[in-house]
Amino acid sequence: MxxxxxxxxxxxxxxxxxxxxxxxxxxxxxxxxxxxxxxxxxxxxxxxxxxxxxxxxxxxxxxxxxxxxxxxxxxxxxxNSPVAIYKDELYNLPFNMNTFSKLWGIKTPAEAKKIIADQIADLNITEPKNLEEQALSLVGKDVYQKLIKGYTEKQWERDCKDLPAFIIKRLPLRFTFDNNYFNDRxxxxxxxxxxxxxxxxxxxxxxxxxxxxxxxxxxxxxxxxxxxxxxxxxxxxxxxxxxxxLEYRSVRFETEVLDTDNYQGNAVVNYTDREVPYTRIIEHKHFEFGKQPKTVISREYSSEWKLGDEPYYTIxxxxxxxxxxxxxxxxxxxxxxxxxxxxxxxxxxxxxxxxxxxxxxxxxxxxx
The missing domain is CATH 3.40.50.720 (NAD(P)-binding Rossmann-like Domain)
Known part of the structure; x- marks a missing residue:
């Protein structure tokens, strides 16, 4: 018993x-x-x-x-210090001074804050009607177009204009040169x-x-x-x-062993351009600072879920x-x-x- x-x-x-x-x-x-x-x-x-x-x-x-x-x-x-690739450009995540410096060629928090505030003001969005407007009202057009739009549309397989605003409640902006994704101790x-x-x-x-x-x-x-x-x-x-x-989003993984010791130089690389079909590539050895002669990568594809599929994210x-x-x-x-x-x-x-x-x-x- x-x-x-x-x-x-x-x-x-x-x-x-x-x-x-x-x-x-x-x-x-x-x-x-x-x-x-x-x-x-x-x-x-x-x-x-x-x-x-x-x-x-x-x-x-x-x-x-x-x-x-x-x-x-x-x-x-x-x-955790992810990197984002948009077309042939590479950016640090989360959005911080390294990101803004690369985007606009600036050096100071004051410059970054001004550019973002000016972009938000130009858009004049008072009541966001969808996810696109919500994101634009929080971070302005450059951060949105290069680092949010394509990635989010791949995650949900929908245009950002067709997604509800509540999905993004806030988008943290850091005005320090800090690539640590988490704020935890x-x-x-x-x-x-x-x-x-x-x-x-x-x-x-x-x-x-x-x-x-x-x-x-x-x-x-x-x-x-x-x-x-x-x-x-x-x-x-x-x-x-x-x-x-109850509905979920699912994820599909393509895992591959590569005959190289270092494929991307980072554990997590997000692909924020919609034309690239996967959302990110994980290179697992970097989680434990591995020195193995080969490497293993996983491409992640966000997918619609139907009953019988592996449920990942609650909706x-x-x-x-x-x-x-x-x-x-x-x-x-x-x-x-x-x-x-x-x-x-x-x-x-x-x-x-x-x-x-x-x-x-x-x-x-x-x-x-």
Whole structure:
């Protein structure tokens, strides 16, 4: 008999299992994929830890969370400093004085602020009607045309004029020469990859991969062997889509081994020109300062999602949020099922927020 069946071996499920075991509970973790780790799974190719489901960079300002995750791995001092390529021009991200200097040949914050303010004033957009107007009203035409427009249109496969303004609430502009993408106090990549963290969390816990929950639970012996379930899969699927299907954006990866030691000189390079079909290229070795003779790159293509595809990004518009609220109402009535994670809570989480959410769930579950 298991105290908890945990559906999904990503960070949320694995951490919940670890914490429940610490409290004397017996857990069974199942995952429909052929590996543990969910979307933070790293596959070793040519001695390089390849982020199979997209780049994951751990960052947080919460010391408790940083100290916690460091009990499972040693982190390096990687700083996320992406580069953007627009046609034959190269820019630093996030938008900062290095970006503005390259755009306009200027040197001081005052010059940059004036150019941006003048561009915004010339446009005279008082009430943005779409994403294009919203972005233009925040950063002016040059930053928008070269670094936002094409990238965003590839992400959503729609013209920016046809996208709602609320998608971009703000566009941070930095008037310092600082290419560090995140503002958080702590940042890095686990040495040896993320899979090792999940392996440590699940040490001594029963795990079944290649196991689909909806098939597994049909067996009455299986169903009788569990007291409670933590479900980190799609909440709408759990309820057989009774109110309808929640929508996502998906991502397709083309991963390739190249016979060179250094392809692009940076882990993350965004392609902001719409004519280039992929949104970015990840060169995985740079996350861990690799010196391997070969390199592995992944081209990322944003794609429409349909049922059966891998769900990546929740689409938290009014329609989907109100649909999720209906499922949440059903979930709140469950006595022996807990919903967690990105798919269970229909919410995009950074990794530190996943850990915070598990701390909260554990405190609630065990009355701490």
């Amino acid at each position: 298991y105290d908890y069946l945990i559906v999904g071996s990503g960070l949320y499920g694995a951490m919940f299992a670890y914490e429940a075991k610490k409290r004397g509970k017996k857990c069974l973790v199942i995952d429909k994929r052929n590996h543990i780790g969910g979307n933070i799974y790293c596959e070793n190719i040519e001695g390089i830890n390849v982020h199979k489901y997209g780049a994951h960079i751990f960052h947080t300002s919460d010391k408790k969370i940083w100290d916690y995750i460091n009990t499972f791995a040693e982190f390096n001092n990687y700083i 702590y940042q890095g990549i686990p040495i040896g990859g993320y899979t090792k963290i999940i392996e440590k969390m699940l040490d001594g816990i029963d795990v079944l991969t290649d196991t689909d929950y909806f098939e597994w639970i049909k067996d009455s012996n299986n169903a009788a062997s569990i007291k409670k379930t933590l479900f980190t899969g799609p909440i709408d699927q759990f309820y057989n889509y009774c109110y309808g299907v 938290n518009d009014d329609k989907n949020n109100s649909l999720f609220a209906k499922y949440r109402e059903l979930a709140d009535k469950e006595e022996n099922v807990i919903f967690g994670g990105r798919l269970g809570n229909y919410k995009y989480y950074d990794m530190d927020k996943v850990i915070a959410a598990v701390f909260e769930a554990i405190a609630k579950e065990f009355g701490e």
